[in-house]
Amino acid sequence: MSSADRADGAERDRTPAGAAEEDGRGSGMEVAVVTGLSGAGRSTAAKCLEDLGWFVVDNLPPELISTMVELGAQSRGAITKVAVVMDVRSRAFTDDLSSVIKGLDMRGYKPRVLFLEATDAVLIRRFDQVRRGHPMQGDGRLVDGIGAERALLEPLRAEADLLLDTSSLSVHDLRAKIEDAFGTEASAQTRVTVLSFGYKYGLPMDSDLVMDVRFLPNPFWIPELRDHSGLDTEVRNYVLGQEGAEEFLDRYHELLRLIGAGYKREGKRYLTLAIGCTGGKHRSVAISEELANRLSKEDGTAVKVVHRDLGRE
Structure with a gap:
């Protein structure tokens, strides 16, 4: 939860009982309604909103939308953004939905309505590709339903x-x-997890990119470093001071900038970088910490470090 969300929650705690129910302006809630033509991209829009942190409800009956928004407003900051995806599976929803939107607007929630559409030719091609009928075509043709x-x-x-x-x-x-x-700005960030691991314990199954740093000398064979880890200054200095370590970090960081830009263009917002050495205690830990430090200075990037095998015998 962001600091802004926590502040909103604290403010709601000081609101007199019943005030949020009477006027949405005290709730801090954002409300969006996603609707439009079948085949125009509602499902994609819903998934994107979920990735942006919205609580998404698909095809909720119009009469329950206000209840859903009120429950979110009473959640003390657990839910701050609600998106309702609506389509024509409920035949009488148009008039009801319009009334609900106006009612929410009058109560201060100010819902934003996103309408998705496409040309008939494009919609026909999309329905043909998925081999499904239109929900309103009945016994008629696809174009009639559209x-x-x-x-x-x-x-x-x-x-x-x-x-x-x-x-x-x-x-x-x-x-x-x-x-x-x-x-x-926060939801548009690329979230990077830098994961150190030991090859002797197996590859991380959830990694997007894997890098092997066993080309660096192993501190395990230095008696005074063996019992320390890559989190300790002595080991860190030893690992980063080896020939090729700085050059590797510089070039790999530059490669990650290129890859990260491509992932953003493709809509990928989560990236797990696995850095491996033999036991996951010395080299991979030190390199992961340094790489995370460099990545954290990139605009639009949130970084966390996980040392999977640190502490294993």
Whole structure:
């Protein structure tokens, strides 16, 4: 939880009982409604919002949306952002949803409505690719279902705060637009875990990139260093002072900048870097700590270090 979220929670604790229920402006809640044409990208938008820290509910009946928002407002900071994804599986939802949005607006929650659409040709191609029928086509043609849905949703489209035509957008393009509209500086960060490990205990199964630092001399064979770890100054200085250590760190750091930029373009926000030596106690620990220190100075990067095998015999 961020410091801002904790501050919001503390503020809510000092709010008189019942005040948040009467006026959403005291709750600190953000509310978004995601709707639009079937096949236009609602599922992608929902996954992106989840990655950005939103509590996402798919196809909640309109009459329960206000209840969901109120429960979030009463969660004392556990839930601060609620997104509701709606589609036409509930046939009468258009009028009900409009009323719910207006009701939330009157209570101070100020919901943002995201409407996704695409051209008929693109929607037809997407439905053909997944070999599914349109939820409103019934016994008619696919194009009939698309037309009926477009007409049904027109009032919501006209009231949308953000209208996105996904016809020419890739999945990554759509994610980028969602992040720009609903993300924060913190949620847009690339989260990097630098994981040290020992090869004798096996490779980490969740690693994205693995680097072997057994090319460096092993402090284990230095009697006065054997019982220390890469967290200790003596071992750190020994490892980083070896020929090739600084050059390796410089070049690997530069490579990670290139890889990280590509991951961001592809919408990947989580990266696990595994650094291995024989036992996971000396070289991998020292190199991981130094690499994490360098990465933490990069803008838009949050870094944590995990030493998987430190402490094993």
